[in-house]
Amino acid sequence: MTHIPAVSPSSSDAPAGSYTQDQLKALVGQAALQYVVRGALVGVGTGSTVNYFIDALATIKDQIAGAVSSSVASTERLRAAGIAVLEANAVERLPVYIDGADEIDGRGYMVKGGGAALTREKIVAALADRFVCIADASKLVTVLGTFPLPVEVIPMATARIARQFAALGGHAVLRLREGQPLVTDNGQHILDVTGLHIDDPLAFEAQVSQWPGVVTVGVFAFQRAQVCLLGTPQGVKTLTF
Numbered sequence: 050m051t052h053i054p055a056v057s058p059s060s061s062d063a064p065a066g067s068y069t070q071d072q073l074k075a076l077v078g079q080a081a082l083q084y085v086v087r088g089a090l091v092g093v094g095t096g097s098t099v100n101y102f103i104d105a106l107a108t109i110k111d112q113i114a115g116a117v118s119s120s121v122a123s124t125e126r127l128r129a130a131g132i133a134v135l136e137a138n139a140v141e142r143l144p145v146y147i148d149g150a151d152e153i154d155g156r157g158y159m160v161k162g163g164g165a166a167l168t169r170e171k172i173v174a175a176l177a178d179r180f181v182c183i184a185d186a187s188k189l190v191t192v193l194g195t196f197p198l199p200v201e202v203i204p205m206a207t208a209r210i211a212r213q214f215a216a217l218g219g220h221a222v223l224r225l226r227e228g229q230p231l232v233t234d235n236g237q238h239i240l241d242v243t244g245l246h247i248d249d250p251l252a253f254e255a256q257v258s259q260w261p262g263v264v265t266v267g268v269f270a271f272q273r274a275q276v277c278l279l280g281t282p283q284g285v286k287t288l289t290f
């Protein structure tokens with residue numbers, strides 16, 4: 050583990066070494082700018098941590114060629130900040146993809162999809178040479194599986210996929226929004242699965258991805274992070290995998 054200088058708290062109500070979770074997210078969002086290749090496109094994830102990154106990115110928007118976004122929400126925020134957003138299909142490769150995570154382990158394997166954007170996140174991550182994860186310290190885990198695992202599914206396959214998770218010891222629940230099944234940017238549903246202990250993320254991702262009706266499983270093992278900027282009470286720590 051290497052250590053980079055801490056970014057100072059932006060607000061005067063945060064004494065050195067004492068940050069709120071939002072301040073930790075802002076710190077890592079700002080620190081991620083060092084990985085943005087000037088003159089090139091940048092892949093942009095989704096979520097509250099990424100929102101801080103987008104705000105930071107806006108300050109160097111004249112130094113980048115634009116962004117490829119992983120959700121409607123991030124696209125709207127990027128455009129509102131004056132950053133050009135290109136379609137993923139128009140891009141062959143990205144030097145870097147920057148995104149948050151719900152869990153990350155000591156090998157750079159992640160659980161993602163708390164914001165329901167996992168499918169597009171995995172697609173944009175796959176275009177990138179390097180995945181830089183930005184997260185507060187609460188996201189660092191020893192074994193993936195405590196955070197309910199998001200899985201994007203074709204609606205007609207929901208019950209069968211839930212039974213398949215039950216056979217693995219998991220309990221799948223359909224994610225709701227305002228009492229109705231949440232509909233993703235891709236028009237599909239999300240199952241959140243508890244009770245899993247994901248010791249072998251590569252094997253797990255390969256297995257679940259083959260189940261009929263699974264669009265994307267929220268284990269990011271094949272698209273793992275190479276770097277994690279972790280917001281800690283001592284400042285930003287850089288983990289490399």
Ligand code: 5RP
Nearest residue numbers: 096097098149162163164166
């Ligand atoms: C969205 C994601 C997010 O990266 C993940 O949920 C973390 O979000 P936040 O930064 O709000 O904690 O995977 O689908």
